[in-house]
Amino acid sequence: MxxxxxxxxxxxxxxxxxxxxxxxxxxxxxxxxxxxxxxxxxxxxxxxxxxxxxxxxxxxxxxxxxxxxxxxxxxxxxxxxxxxxxxxxxxxxxxxxxxxxxxxxxxxxxxxxxxxxxxxxxxxxxxxxxxxxxxxxxxxxxxGKTWTASLMDVTGGQLLVALVGLAVMAYGGYQVYKAWTGDFADKLDAEGRSGSTGTAYLAFGRAGYTARGVAFLIVGGLIVYGAATHDASKSGGLDQALFKVLDQPFGPVLLCLLGAGLACYGLFTLARARHLGK
Structure with missing residues (x-):
């Protein structure tokens, strides 16, 4: 058996x-x-x-x-x-x-x-x-009750929420690091990285990873702020992070750039679907 x-x-x-x-x-x-x-x-x-x-x-x-x-x-x-x-x-x-x-x-x-x-x-x-x-x-x-509100209600929950926020920020920082070191390039095969088309694909990737990184840094920062103030309403997801960008000086311009960067990540992902590497 x-x-x-x-x-x-x-x-x-x-x-x-x-x-x-x-x-x-x-x-x-x-x-x-x-x-x-x-x-x-x-x-x-x-x-x-x-x-x-x-x-x-x-x-x-x-x-x-x-x-x-x-x-x-x-x-x-x-x-x-x-x-x-x-x-x-x-x-x-x-x-x-x-x-x-x-x-x-x-x-x-x-x-x-x-x-x-x-x-x-x-x-x-x-x-x-x-x-x-x-x-x-x-x-x-x-x-409805958000996950941050639910987690902050338990013992040690405020610290756990802060740790999640820091982890999200670390991931965002790593995305920016990948963008500027080109560490994402191996997600495309050799053909996808070559020639003028490959140069365009990599430019999309650099812009896209940078935008994603910035977005995750803001999301993580909101989560940490919500934990520090014990106010779950201060934290939020991507949409709330982008609304925060809009409220800053030159917010519409910054948000437009960020949105274009996120769209570039979509274009890079399309290129990856065609030239799948790692």
């Missing part, structure tokens, strides 16, 4: 490894990246609209889904994009379990796999927000 169970587990693991390296998984990942690019292009567009005074849209992943739903064939678009996000979840879960085997350093391989698992969670959250929009089951969120 034990031997049979072990044999079944080995066959299942072998099948999962084969799936991770399969042609269909490669195609699924590329399709998912197209969906992810669409989300970022919509976020960038909503941010630019906000910069020009249109406050109806919500420049976030859920806001992007709502905006897609208002387009022609919007329901179909939402289902397609949501499916794409769940394909990315599958890709990153397999990556977390079996990927990064070329990394000889065990600690670096572990970090890379943990990062893949974290990305799977993010993609799943975006996909679920799309499903809520598609099935009209989501609420506006007004009057």
């Amino acid at each position: 034990t031997m049979a169970g072990g044999s079944t587990a080995r066959r299942a693991e072998g099948a999962a490894r084969d799936a991770h390296n399969s042609t269909w998984m490669d195609r699924a990942a590329r399709a998912g990246l197209v969906a992810y690019a669409v989300v970022y292009l919509m976020i960038g567009w909503l941010a630019i609209q906000l910069a020009f005074g249109d406050r109806e849209g919500k420049p976030s992943s859920s806001g992007a889904m709502h905006e897609l739903a208002q387009q022609p064939f919007g329901d179909v678009l939402i289902w397609v994009v949501s499916l794409g996000m769940f394909l990315l979840v599958l890709w990153k879960l397999l990556d977390a379990a079996f990927g990064h085997r070329e990394e000889q350093d065990t600690s670096k391989r572990t970090r890379a796999r943990v990062t893949s698992a974290a990305k799977a969670v993010i993609y799943a959250a975006i996909g679920l927000s799309g499903l809520r929009v598609a099935t009209h089951s989501g609420s506006s969120g007004k009057g």
Whole structure:
């Protein structure tokens, strides 16, 4: 019984490894990246609209889904994009379990796999927000208790929220670091990095990673501020961070630049879908 169970587990693991390296998984990942690019292009567009005074849209992943739903064939678009996000979840879960085997350093391989698992969670959250929009089951969120408010109600919760905020800020800083060191370039294959087209792709990536980094730094800063003041309403997601940018001196100009940068990340992700590297 034990031997049979072990044999079944080995066959299942072998099948999962084969799936991770399969042609269909490669195609699924590329399709998912197209969906992810669409989300970022919509976020960038909503941010630019906000910069020009249109406050109806919500420049976030859920806001992007709502905006897609208002387009022609919007329901179909939402289902397609949501499916794409769940394909990315599958890709990153397999990556977390079996990927990064070329990394000889065990600690670096572990970090890379943990990062893949974290990305799977993010993609799943975006996909679920799309499903809520598609099935009209989501609420506006007004009057609901945020995760920061819930966490601050428990013992030591204020410190935990602050630590989450610092982690988000660290991630944002790392995104800016990647932008200016070009550490993102290996996400494209050699063809995607070559010639004038490759130069344009890398420029999109540099602008996109910088914009994402700045956005995450602001989001993390809001979370830390909310923890420090014990006021969950002070913290928020991407949309609230972009509204904060708008309220600063030269806010519309800064927000327009940030929105363009987020759209550039979408364009880089489209290039990645075509020239998938690491």
